[in-house]
Amino acid sequence: MKNIFHWTLRLILLTNLFACNSMLEEIPDRKLATPNSVKALRAMMDEDFAINGSSNGLGESSTDDYYLTTQDYEAIGLNQRNLYTWQSDIGSEDAYMVMYRKINIANIVLESLTDIRNATPQELTTLKGEALFVRANTLLALAAVYTKPYLEEQATQEFGLILRKSSDFNVPSYRSTLKETYDYIESDLLEASRLLPMESAHVHRANRLAAFSLMSRLHLIKSDYEAAERYADSVLANRNSLLDYNTLDSTLRYPMPPFNHEIIYHTQGANGFTFSARAKIDTLLFDSYAPNDRRRTLFFFTNTDGSKRFKGSYVGGEQRFSGLALDEIYLTKAECLARGGKVSQAMDTLNQLLSKRYRLGFTAEVADDATEALDIILNERRKQLLMRDIRWQDIKRLNREERYRKVLVRRIGDQLWELKPGENRFALPLPESVVEITGVPQNPT
């Protein structure tokens, strides 16, 4: 008996303990995955909230396109009031974080690409291009909010953004110079434009035209009008499908069809805190829309007190469209042409756009000289790209020019706030916690 027992023991001891570890490798939750497949990376880039949504609305909230009534001003929180009046303590943690989240996702995708097997080269280049594009697009939007206006000669001295080049959160943050920031965006975009395909399955995914469009926007900000025009041309050479506003129903609450064919790349964000319901459109701006301008009814909704509210978002809903669309490209091209002295070409380009914006039979705009052309084009640019996350960057950009300088004013009761060109406050304060944790310098006020 004892012998049999010992014999059995020895036999069993010979068998190896191999079941144990394989059991521990079981995936605890099927919803969980690591970024180790094309499917996973594709899914990360397709995240509509994280990647295409939640764009930062602080710039739009700082513009002169809208105003608050005293009543509404008093009803909003302290941080929002400070933001409205260009003060510090704007409590913008969330708005900042969601943008860097996009960058982090892009970084994870970029770092994971090298480990992917069973993928076609085409899939990998597209994903890489999209991730680079998302990173560049996000950084450019952040630069509009958190850095001072770009001036080539000062760009090496001014503070740029915190550039996160890896997904490792243990790598400490530092502030780059403004030039480093723009150079980094440009190099990402250059590579993205080589990698991305011409067409994508959805406007939520970037394609080569999106990269060109963003490149055009970048160069416009940097006053490199020749390059901006070249990239705008590249876009328009491939696509010119403007939306004809005459086909739209202005009685609808949101007349703009979502994902329409004018859109090149779709991102969106909330209208900046609680302003959406309260932001009343600047009356002079509204009055500048001619009666036969379709935008006068398609863009605006009349409040009970007679004030105007914006409803023309390309999101086709309550949210602010902050992506790229052909109308911007037309306007950029027209501006660049005008700045290059090509007055008639500039006006032609503008009129191509306006013909789709005015009622049928509208009279084309004409200009005698480049300055007049530029005046008209910049005016149309503000009117067309209303609430599109472009105005704040445009104000900063145009403040560099004597002719287009503007002192921004907020008035609540007897109180008055002004923001003059060249002021430090054009770079909004970084969230306090970022300064506290990383020790990076805060934007001066």
Added chain:
Amino acid sequence: MYTINANGGGTLHPFIRRFLFIMRIATFLLLVLFVQVSAHTFGQKVTLVTKNTPLTEVFRQIHAQTAYDFVFTTSTLSDAKPVTLNLQHVELADVLEQVFASQPLEYSVNDKSVVVTKRERAEGLTGRTGLPSEEGETYLVLAYPEVRGRVVDSLGQPLEGASVRVLNAEGKRTTLQTKTDNEGYFELKNVPEGYQLELSYIGHVATTIMVAADVGIVVLKAVPSELEEVEVMVNTGYQTLPKERATGSFEVISNSALNTLNAPNVLQRLEGLSSLNFDKHPNRPEITLRGFSTINGPKSPLIIVDNFPYDGDINNLDPSNIESITLLKDGAASSIWGTRAGNGVIVVTTKSGKRNSPSRFSLESNVQVQLKPDLFRLDLISNEDLISVERFLFQAGRYTNDESSPARPYLSPVVVKLIQNRDKVITDQELEASLSALGALDNRRQYLDKLYRNETTQRYALSHSFGGANFTSYNNLAYTRGISDLSAINNRLSFQNSTNISLSPKIDLDMRLMYTKIDGRSGNEGYKNNTNIRPYTSLIDEMGQNIPIALYNPIWLQSIEGSGLLDWHKYPLEEHKYSFVSNGSDFLTTNVRIGYKMLDALRFDFMYNTGLEANRLDRKNLAGSYFTRDLLNRYTVLDEGNVQHNIPYGDIIDLNANRMNYSNYRVQATVDINGPTHGFAGIAGFEIRTLNTQGTLHRQYGVDPEVLTVGKVDYNRQFPDFISGRMQFIPFVDDNTMKTNVNISQFFNGSYVYKGKYTLSGSARRDASNVFGVNTNDRWTPLWSLGAMWNLLEEPWINLPFENLKLKMTYGQSGLVNNSRSAKTVLNYRTSAVTNFVTAVPTQYPNPELRWEKSNMFNLGLDFSIGNGTVSGDIAYYHKIGKDLLGPSPVDLSTGVGTSLIRNVASMKGTGVDLNLNIHFLKRSIDWRSHVLFSYNRNSVTDYNVVSTSSFQMLSQGGSINPIVGKSLYGFLSYDFRGLDENGNPLSTLANLPSVDYGAIRTAHYENLIYSGSATPIFFGSVGNSVAYKSFTMSINVQYKLGHYFLGNAMVYNSLVNMDIQNGSGLYKKRWKEKGDELHTDVPSFLYPINSNREQIYTASTAGVERADHIRLQFVRLAYDVVLRRDVESGIPLKIFLTAENLGIIWRKTDSGLDPDYGATLPPNRRFTAGFSIIF
């Protein structure tokens, strides 16, 4: 023919692999233990070399080698002959045979005693006349050759199977004992003079009497209270051992204590009867044992049912099935349960039959009624005041945006009247008349009358138990039917079988099967004062007709009437008919244990436990429900008279089905060696558990309940929202889940006893689980404990009047593994509603620096019993240190991983004392016992990685972890409140000076805040008294919680402006209105617009912090015990009882009138239970 591995390929079937794996571990354990065991079992041999040695000296030698006692009288040995023997290493039995071979004596071995008698039967009390031995041998004592007696109960019925134990002169139990026969008679032989007999029987009060030849009839009284005195066994889930051998700190809640309260949930029955702390705060753990061990991890104790961690719903267990509950409180006790046990362990043991017991049925039934909540105790703003606030806000333009908003938000009836008045639709008089009519109404009465009822629970349980010589059987059938105060129905039917069979003397088989079926249906929507139904909104008119209630702008709703939409109003009194959740679950679990007793001291157990729980949760929104009408309307397009429903008309049903199945395997070896000087008890084993859950959620639109057809919707197209016009998809909620947990553990636990005086114990365990993305080597977590016990009364130099006095000490390490210890980025998938793409978002980021949490606990305990059990209990002091505790640590937002990351951020310590005292004051015709529980627990953060210093970031109001080092985990850290200034503004302080600079106060360093104290009680416990007279027993339980704080009512103006009317808004009446009011009120003036800083400084100030010390009358219980049918031999015990709970607070420190346990929420109303139990 069987073919092994028929599918070839060289890989074994997973089951075979697993089986071999288990066997391999089992044999490993066998080998280890086998060596030790052989050394002891063959050690019971005697070497005896004598030459004409007196018999007494022979006895002495054998006693020295084997610890066997020899019991005899001097006269017995008068004819004994000297012994000459030469035995080397011979079995004791053989030795005895040879020793007595030539003696005129008989002997019998009884347990560890050798009883020596004359070969011819002795008569009379020979021992009485005997003389003390000349040699003065200590073990030569005078003895009664026979002791007889009979044990009966107070009604004269014989008690069969009562224990009769012989106690020595010091009152300690000897090895002599017997049991009464079926007529209650007993007989003992050779009981030394001066010894005592301890007579005990389950359910009866044990009695001790002096030994006499005939002790006559001894009457044992039934235990008056439910606190039975049975030998306390500790079940750790791995082994059952007498409490006196455990070095750890345990608390055993007996079956009768569990039956004191009749809550349908097992754990609820422990409130006031155990040292578990029940916390009613919604943001703190509900049940804690010895405070906290972790800051951010799970804080609830681990629940073990029948030897295995319980993953089902605790409500699946019917309390009538529970035999006992053991709380494992210290590090040694809990380290055996590994990484999930850092917060203590609750071990639940279900009932089983007993050997050699007659067939018995037990029936119990009770009815519980809890009165409907008293909504009028909510301190709400009066309707007059509310209406005046709305009028004021209307004038201030608060509703201007809402009025024109395209989202058509709700406008209250008052605002509608005000608009109509402004637009000259109604006159000023009409306005005033309608507003005063509204002000006179309070819909709480309607809610109470129409939607609330008294909560009732009926319980029935029938059980049968039976035991033969080789098997036992226990069956239980229980049914519970509950109807909540809001008419929600919850039914539970459970069946349990427990069978134990001895297949052979060495092999026994234990089988348990439990089946529970639960079904229920949700009830009415309760009273909420924060919905859009204002407190002055009548739900019903004088004719008893339901009043339609608009949840959108009523003026707009009126304007679209008749356009072909469905009725867009809500009818709260009807809603439950159309919108409800019906749930059902089937739970089946089986336990199988095969035990093989290889040797007396060594056994092996193989245990297998598998369970299956299928849950169904159907959310039904019938076509008549507001939910469905609202959704259908929003997806309706009106096109020139054509009504196009994009969601088909019909019921909307969300089918949610979940399945959970788990299995546990355990192989365990148990060694139990009781030598005269050395004793060893130990277990070692290996365990694998897997838990798998799968769930499916599916929605059906447009269901026709009559023919069960389902409507078709187009999920791929966007439709305009009727209200906002925004294009959107039809809500798609379908989803699947699948989760698998695998845990593997190896464990060892052993104790060594030296001469019954000193015990040393130790345990070691390591756990591994399939944490996602963690390298295999990092998965294993080692845990250990050490303990010692000193039985003081065994020391010859200690002479104290105690029956029991033991000092215990343990030190153990347990831990908590965090599942986010991932080395890789973890993604969570979903499907985008916008693009229909599969999307994924990172939910966890790799953090290789994370370490698992460690919790070390030192425990020093003393068990005592004095005055023949008049006072007994235990007291324990413990000290806990938690290290590397995980918690959210603020992170640089630029990293994009969120605002905080889980890191090892903190350390904490806890100190406490647990006292458990049983006092038996009176044992006469009135029997009075007390059970006193006292706990002291103080915990504090010893280290916290705080990044922010601003006051507003650091506030804590009892519901969140306070990060201040040196202060309690849950505490109150608030702005200083110094009353109001002459303008009605709250005064706080800045640098110790009164200040109203709210912005500066808010961002000041957190040292400017005031720490009031702990939010959890420092001292708590209960005092239970039970007094019995004849068949009546009255029990009163009083609970106390002291030394802590709670958040009382505060006037939150921001909520008032947003019409989220909170409890405490009644303070509005007391607000500052004019100069001078600051002298007699602390409620600030009402300012609009709200200054959010001022509001925060006031609401998060010390103004709302109240002392929470209180004493509560937990329950009163009256029981009547009778025995029916005295003519029948066994009688039929019947117990009838009445219990009242939630009887109110006896004393409280706060003068706010609030119940500190519930703060600003409504405490439960009184509850009464009546019931009976009968055994036949």
